[in-house]
Amino acid sequence: MLAMMLFSGCKQSNETGAAASSSRPEYALVIHGGAGTIRREDMSPEKEAAYTAALNQALDIGEEVLRNGGSAMDAVEAVIVFLEDTPLFNAGKGAVFTNDGRNELDASFMNGATREAGAVAGVTIVKNPIRLARKVMENSVHVMMAGKGAELFAKEQGLDTVPPEYFFTQERWDGLQRAIDRENKSTGALDPAHNDSKFGTVGCVALDKSGNIAAGTSTGGMTNKRYGRVGDAPIIGAGTYADNATCGVSATGHGEFFIRYTVARDIAALMEYKGLSLNEAADMVVNKKLVEAGGEGGVIALDRNGNVAMPFNSAGMYRGYAKPGKREVGIYKE
Amino acid sequence: MLAMMLFSGCKQSNETGAAASSSRPEYALVIHGGAGTIRREDMSPEKEAAYTAALNQALDIGEEVLRNGGSAMDAVEAVIVFLEDTPLFNAGKGAVFTNDGRNELDASFMNGATREAGAVAGVTIVKNPIRLARKVMENSVHVMMAGKGAELFAKEQGLDTVPPEYFFTQERWDGLQRAIDRENKSTGALDPAHNDSKFGTVGCVALDKSGNIAAGTSTGGMTNKRYGRVGDAPIIGAGTYADNATCGVSATGHGEFFIRYTVARDIAALMEYKGLSLNEAADMVVNKKLVEAGGEGGVIALDRNGNVAMPFNSAGMYRGYAKPGKREVGIYKE
Numbered sequence: 001m002l003a004m005m006l007f008s009g010c011k012q013s014n015e016t017g018a019a020a021s022s023s024r025p026e027y028a029l030v031i032h033g034g035a036g037t038i039r040r041e042d043m044s045p046e047k048e049a050a051y052t053a054a055l056n057q058a059l060d061i062g063e064e065v066l067r068n069g070g071s072a073m074d075a076v077e078a079v080i081v082f083l084e085d086t087p088l089f090n091a092g093k094g095a096v097f098t099n100d101g102r103n104e105l106d107a108s109f110m111n112g113a114t115r116e117a118g119a120v121a122g123v124t125i126v127k128n129p130i131r132l133a134r135k136v137m138e139n140s141v142h143v144m145m146a147g148k149g150a151e152l153f154a155k156e157q158g159l160d161t162v163p164p165e166y167f168f169t170q171e172r173w174d175g176l177q178r179a180i181d182r183e184n185k186s187t188g189a190l191d192p193a194h195n196d197s198k199f200g201t202v203g204c205v206a207l208d209k210s211g212n213i214a215a216g217t218s219t220g221g222m223t224n225k226r227y228g229r230v231g232d233a234p235i236i237g238a239g240t241y242a243d244n245a246t247c248g249v250s251a252t253g254h255g256e257f258f259i260r261y262t263v264a265r266d267i268a269a270l271m272e273y274k275g276l277s278l279n280e281a282a283d284m285v286v287n288k289k290l291v292e293a294g295g296e297g298g299v300i301a302l303d304r305n306g307n308v309a310m311p312f313n314s315a316g317m318y319r320g321y322a323k324p325g326k327r328e329v330g331i332y333k334e
Numbered sequence: 335m336l337a338m339m340l341f342s343g344c345k346q347s348n349e350t351g352a353a354a355s356s357s358r359p360e361y362a363l364v365i366h367g368g369a370g371t372i373r374r375e376d377m378s379p380e381k382e383a384a385y386t387a388a389l390n391q392a393l394d395i396g397e398e399v400l401r402n403g404g405s406a407m408d409a410v411e412a413v414i415v416f417l418e419d420t421p422l423f424n425a426g427k428g429a430v431f432t433n434d435g436r437n438e439l440d441a442s443f444m445n446g447a448t449r450e451a452g453a454v455a456g457v458t459i460v461k462n463p464i465r466l467a468r469k470v471m472e473n474s475v476h477v478m479m480a481g482k483g484a485e486l487f488a489k490e491q492g493l494d495t496v497p498p499e500y501f502f503t504q505e506r507w508d509g510l511q512r513a514i515d516r517e518n519k520s521t522g523a524l525d526p527a528h529n530d531s532k533f534g535t536v537g538c539v540a541l542d543k544s545g546n547i548a549a550g551t552s553t554g555g556m557t558n559k560r561y562g563r564v565g566d567a568p569i570i571g572a573g574t575y576a577d578n579a580t581c582g583v584s585a586t587g588h589g590e591f592f593i594r595y596t597v598a599r600d601i602a603a604l605m606e607y608k609g610l611s612l613n614e615a616a617d618m619v620v621n622k623k624l625v626e627a628g629g630e631g632g633v634i635a636l637d638r639n640g641n642v643a644m645p646f647n648s649a650g651m652y653r654g655y656a657k658p659g660k661r662e663v664g665i666y667k668e
Contacts, residue, residue, distance in 0.1 A: 115594050115595070115627075116594065117593065117594050121455075121564070122481065140561070141590065142561065142563045142564075142590060143564075143589075143593045143594060144563065144564040144565075144569075144593065145562050145563055146456055146480050146481065146562040147480065147562045149562025149563065150562050152560075153560075153561040226483060226486075226487075227474070227479045227484060227486060227487040228479050228480040228481045228482060229479055229483065230477075230478040230480050231478075235478075235571075236569075236593050236594060236596070237572065237593075237596035237599060238571065255477075256475065256476060256477045259451065259477045259478065259570050260450065260477060260570060261449070262570070262575075262596060262599045265571060265596045265599055265600075265603075266599075266603070269599075269603035269607055270607060272607075273604060273606075273607035274607040293449075
């Protein structure tokens with residue numbers, strides 16, 4: 001179960017070859033827990049083991065749903081709720097702090113069968129923002145809600161709310177203090193490249209037995225962020241996209257670039273209009289377009305044939321995928 | 335100057351043929367003031383004349399900038415500031431009211447030369463949200479800001495702020511009361527198809543003498559909206575997109591569909607990856623994909639050769655374009 005594979009490079013971290021696409025697996029599932037400057041030399045063995053165990057547990061949860069004939073949407077929700085509840089990741093419990101010491105959470109959800117979508121930005125009292133994003137999709141006429149309005153909708157929908165203190169973790173608080181110190185010592189400009197060393201987000205894409213794809217993304221945002229900044233996680237087409245005809249995508253990285261380059265939609269568009277494979281499309285966007293633009297991060301993606309891609313151009317990305325009889329989990333590039 | 339052309343159909347409202355694309359005009363400019371159930375039989379001659387005059391004045395303002403060698407970005411900003419300040423349109427002064435009687439404004443801006451972008455959502459005291467979107471792009475490390483945080487940034491940038499009452503207009507207030515009455519008499523569900531008969535947004539795309547494209551969109555949102563709903567106007571790739579390599583787009587319509595279908599980016603992707611012309615791409619998205627999905631609205635778009643497209647699938651769209659020696663302004667489909 002903890003058979004962790006360490007990948008030797010970005011391209012190699014994707015499945016390659018025709019074998020993968022020749023027959024659709026019964027189900028497929030791919031997850032991430034954030035990308036960034038995640039290096040082996042900075043990680044204790046205990047911490048590495050904890051991340052690896054959490055990624056495997058997330059895959060267990062998703063596989064359980066899919067193996068039993070559950071929908072891709074149910075798998076995505078169950079996996080992301082688990083990742084949100086796990087303080088290791090910057091989403092839900094474990095969210096990073098804004099400049100003024102708050103936790104503002106964003107999430108989005110998309111159903112590839114219908115291209116319906118839901119998203120929330122800047123919520124502070126919703127225990128599991130991914131559940132709220134799905135409720136927005138399923139039970140409202142809107143796609144995106146923000147702030148207090150989104151929280152009112154969460155209460156009306158009977159979702160669990162928590163006092164803002166629920167999201168407090170000492171590690172994230174210390175991260176904010178370090179970021180503020182760094183800022184005071186430098187030019188005073190907010191430098192997201194030193195965002196306490198990583199861009200935290202969690203995401204999941206699933207393909208179920210019926211051939212439906214769903215994708216979701218959830219985040220606590222950027223350490224020390226100001227001005228009600230909204231990143232790519234709640235932006236359909238940037239952080240999340242799903243269409244049964246092409247693929248599902250969840251992104252993690254320097255969100256500003258992911259919005260400007262409409263990353264998740266671009267991968268689907270390259271498949272849809274240019275005929276690229278999932279791997280080719282994801283690789284072109286992450287390792288060519290984003291690299292040329294200076295946009296650090298990665299994506300997880302999965303197509304209707306169950307092919308999986310997990311490219312990233314940063315030092316590391318917490319990631320993993322599972323299909324019947326097959327599983328890989330990884331953290332570093334090499 | 336008030337030589338208004340009444341178009342005889344959606345496709346005919348676009349320029350057609352090779353003549354338009356064979357030589358790039360010195361500059362080009364296209365604008366919209368919202369789409370929806372805008373019918374000649376519902377419009378008084380006075381109101382029609384007022385809209386036509388305002389659209390022409392907006393084109394005058396943009397042409398003045400471009401003719402004198404100003405940038406596409408400056409033209410877009412100047413045009414949208416004028417449309418925001420004109421109470422006829424649902425943006426800035428003249429914004430519609432939320433369910434709780436407030437005006438929440440959204441805007442976005444994109445520079446096709448660099449693919450830099452800026453967006454704001456849910457601001458209530460910023461006189462010209464389009465200026466704020468541009469400031470976010472130019473003077474912050476972020477792409478999108480929301481709510482109070484965005485307003486704080488506006489103040490720091492020295493932008494004009496106004497008391498929320500500035501945005502009050504009797505007509506929009508009456509529109510909210512009608513929407514609430516209609517809702518009380520019906521199922522209680524919020525029905526955006528009867529959103530006081532139109533989807534108000536303003537937008538502008540410009541091509542300057544240097545060959546740079548810029549696009550911007552601004553809106554007062556949806557009458558009677560709840561829950562901090564965010565539409566497509568502040569979403570890069572949905573309501574606004576610009577890339578010198580392909581085109582600039584500003585959208586107006588039922589925003590939820592425009593987000594799910596990443597409308598502005600999709601038009602550019604069809605040109606970039608499938609080799610469609612601007613007209614073909616805009617027509618496919620607006621008159622095929624959105625129609626099949628049930629998404630009402632339209633777009634204005636402009637490519638690097640100065641070709642202009644203004645397709646819409648609703649009854650009407652306030653729109654117009656200008657190039658040296660050429661101008662058209664329209665409201666209805668036929």
